[in-house]
Amino acid sequence: MSDLEVRKLPFNFDGVEFDWHPGNQPFGMMMNAVTFQVIGFEHYMCKAMRDAEKFITNPAILAEARAFNAQEMVHSQAHKKHIKALLTRYPGLQEVLDGSVARYDELYKNEDLHFHLAYAANIEATFTPLFGTIIEHREALFGGGDPRITALMLWHFCEEIEHRSSAITVYNHVVGSRFYRMKQLGKVLRHIKSDVEAIHAGFAKHVPGAPTCGTKGAFARIPAWPTFRMIAGIIGSQMPWHNPERGHVPAYYKAWRSRYEGGADMTSEHLLAHNPVPA
Ligand SMILES: [Fe+2]
Ligand SMILES: [Fe+2]
Structure with missing residues (x-):
């Protein structure tokens, strides 16, 4: 149990x-796209987890699935708040959110439960190497940005690392075939990619003067070696034998957790270091 x-x-x-x-x-802009994508994505995973419950025979795994859902639903609520604040100035962004949610609803209708659990397990498995690297380079990536969005993302990324094994545990219990999960990867990535591209196109359409960089260059401030390690970690996370529990957990996670437990305000994270964009 996580x-x-x-x-x-x-x-x-x-x-x-x-x-x-x-x-x-x-x-x-990449973080804005995360905010818009997680609503549909997390609801999609939560539906899959709920539908999987009737096939879960182990009480500890059932508890894991329910705890996972509870954490994901709170993530969605916080990102919805972020979107709500943006909608006051850019009401057209509602169309961006609705489009992403519809793409996930469509996927839920068109594929079966085994596919949904594979989707969740595959993507959740990438989060420890991906978000762990972002967390370790937080000063370079977030430094100088709005401290409230920084706090939102770091909270979410810490909790993703916290429940890093939940989706794969449920997948292994209900579906079992580790190779089926790997076989679905192409379809999963195509879906994610088309959703992210549609979200960025929506930003360009509905926010006058929005930066049009998409996600290109989002990781430019992470040095070459950690970038290589992150990519290797993401590829490794898709292997049939992968166990997310053994993934590297950044020291920041523990520090973040103790600050939370000590009653600190976790809704605003001032990372003032600011590295200039490499020439
Ligand atoms: Fe989440
Ligand atoms: Fe998650």
Whole structure:
């Protein structure tokens, strides 16, 4: 059972800028796309987990699936708050959200439960290498950006690392075939890619003057070796024998957790270091 905790943080995004990180726009836009994508994606996974419950015969795994869902639903609520703040100035962004949710609903209708659980297990497995690297380079990536969005993302990424084994545990119990999961990867990535591209196209359509960088260059400030390690970790996460529990957990996670447990305000994270964009 994951050592996970459902934390409802009192985020307030009133007046937040769409371009909340002008010093690192590619990364800022990537994080905006995360906000819009996680609503449909996390609902999709939660539906799959709920539908999987009747096939779970182990009480500890059932508890894991339910705890996972509880944590993911709180993530969605916080990102919805972020979107709500953006909608006050850019109401057309509702179409971007609706489009992404519809693509996930469509996928849920068109594929079976085994596919949905493979989708969740595959993508969740990438999060420890992906978000772990982002966390370890947080000063370079988030430094100088709006501290509220920084806090939102770091909270979410820490909790993704916290429940890193949940989706794969449920998949292994209900589906079992480790090779089936790997075989679905192409379809999973195509779906994610088309959703991300549609979200960025929606930003360009509905936000006048929005940076048009998409995700290109989002990781430009991560040096070559950690970037290589992150990519190797993401590829390794798709192997049939992969066990996310053994993934590297950044020291920041523990520090973040102790700050939370000590009653600190976790809704605003000031990372002031700011590395200039490499020439
Ligand atoms: Fe999440
Ligand atoms: Fe997750």
